[in-house]
Amino acid sequence: xxxxxxxxxxxxxxxxxxxxxxxxxxxxxxxxxxxxxxxxxxxxxxxxxxxxxxxxxxxxxxxxxxxxxxxxxxxxxxxxxxxxxxxxxxxxxxxxxxxxxxxxxxxxxxxxxxxxxxxxxxxxxxxxxxxxxxxxxxxxxxxxxxxxxxxxxxxxxxxxxxxxxxxxxxxxxxxxxxxxxxxxxxxxxxxxxxxxxxxxxxxxxxxxxxxxxxxxxxxxxxxxxxxxxxxxxxxxxxxxxxxxxxxxxxxxxxxxxxxxxxxxxxxxxxxxxxxxxxxxxxxxxxxxxxxxxxxxxxxxxxxxx
Numbered sequence: 001x002x003x004x005x006x007x008x009x010x011x012x013x014x015x016x017x018x019x020x021x022x023x024x025x026x027x028x029x030x031x032x033x034x035x036x037x038x039x040x041x042x043x044x045x046x047x048x049x050x051x052x053x054x055x056x057x058x059x060x061x062x063x064x065x066x067x068x069x070x071x072x073x074x075x076x077x078x079x080x081x082x083x084x085x086x087x088x089x090x091x092x093x094x095x096x097x098x099x100x101x102x103x104x105x106x107x108x109x110x111x112x113x114x115x116x117x118x119x120x121x122x123x124x125x126x127x128x129x130x131x132x133x134x135x136x137x138x139x140x141x142x143x144x145x146x147x148x149x150x151x152x153x154x155x156x157x158x159x160x161x162x163x164x165x166x167x168x169x170x171x172x173x174x175x176x177x178x179x180x181x182x183x184x185x186x187x188x189x190x191x192x193x194x195x196x197x198x199x200x201x202x203x204x205x206x207x208x209x210x211x212x213x214x215x216x217x218x219x220x221x222x223x224x225x226x227x228x229x230x231x232x233x234x235x236x237x238x239x240x241x242x243x244x245x246x247x248x249x250x251x252x253x254x255x256x257x258x259x260x261x262x263x264x265x266x267x268x269x270x271x272x273x274x275x276x277x278x279x280x281x282x283x284x285x286x287x288x289x290x291x292x293x294x295x296x297x298x299x300x301x302x303x304x305x
Contacts, residue, residue, distance in 0.1 A: 006028075006123060007031075007048060007052075009032045009043055009052070010053075011053060021110075021112075038062060045077055047208055049080065052082075052083065054115075056086055057093070058086065058088065068084075068102055074160070082101065083119070086108060089107045142214050144212055145212065145214070149213060155276055158270045158279070161226065162272065167227060168269070169265065169266065170224070170265070170279050171235065171265050172220075172264040172265075172286065173219065173221070173239060173287070174220075174263075174287055174291070175261060176296060178218035180250075180252035184251065184252035194214075197259070210222065210223070222235070236263045237298050240263055240298055244256075244258065246259070260295060260296035262291050262296065263287060263290060265286060266283045287299070
C-alpha cells in the first residue's frame with residue numbers, strides 16, 4: 001500500500017459489504033476497514049488520516065450518526081468528508097445525516113459505479129477545499145500558518161483540552177532587534193531571515209499535534225497540546241538554541257553578532273471560566289519580561305489553575 005495514495009475508510013459491521021466495497025475501491029485507493037464505530041474513530045484520528053469515510057448507520061456498539069457527530073466535533077477529524085452508505089432511506093434519516101455534517105447519502109443495496117462516481121466527486125471537492133484552506137490560512141512569506149489559522153487552532157485546542165482536562169502550553173517568540181536587522185540589511189534580507197527562522201521552528205517541533213504560526217511581523221506562536229510546563233520550557237529553549245546555532249548574522253544587535261530570540265511560555269488547563277485569548281496574553285507578557293530581562297532568553301509565565 002503506497003503512502004501517497006488517497007485513503008478511504010470503510011465502516012460497516014457486515015463483512016460482505018466491506019468485502020464488496022473494499023475490492024472495488026482498492027483498485028484506485030488505499031483502503032482501511034472498520035467493523036465498529038469505536039474502531040472507526042480510532043483509525044480516523046490516527047496518522048495518516050483517511051481522505052474520505054464511507055459510513056454505515058446501523059451498527060451495534062455505536063451507530064453511524066454518533067460516529068459522524070464525534071468526528072465532526074473533533075478538530076483533528078472534522079474536515080474529513082463522510083458519505084453514509086445505509087439501508088435507512090427515509091427522508092428524515094437523510095436530513096439527520098446531512099445535519100450532522102455528512103456530504104452525501106448512498107442507499108443500500110448500492111451500485112458500485114455509483115459509489116465510485118460519488119467517491120471521486122467528493123475527493124475532488126475535498127482537494128479543492130484543502131487547497132483553498134491552505135491559501136487562506138498560510139502565511140505567504142514563511143509558508144507556515146497565519147494569524148487567522150492560529151486563532152482557529154487556539155480555540156479548537158482550548159476546547160479539546162478543556163474536555164479532557166489536559167494542559168495546553170503556548171510559546172510566544174520574537175526575533176530580537178528585528179527592526180534594526182531590516183534597517184541594516186534591507187527588507188529582502190529581513191524576509192529571508194523570517195523564512196529561515198520559521199523553518200527552524202517547524203523542524204524543532206516534536207509532534208504532529210504541535211502547531212506553529214506567524215503571529216505578525218517578527219512574532220511567532222507555538223501551541224503545544226497536552227504539554228506540561230517543563231516540556232514547554234524545554235521546547236522553547238530548543239527553539240531559541242536552534243536559531244542561535246543557525247548563526248544568522250546580525251551586527252546591528254546589541255546583544256550578539258547573530259540573530260537571537262526572546263520567548264515567553266505559559267501552561268494552563270483550560271476551563272469554561274477562562275478564554276483562550278487570556279493564555280495568549282499571558283505568553284505575550286512573559287515574552288515582554290524576556291525582552292526586559294536582557295533578551296535572548298526564555299521566561300515562564302505563572303501557570304494558571
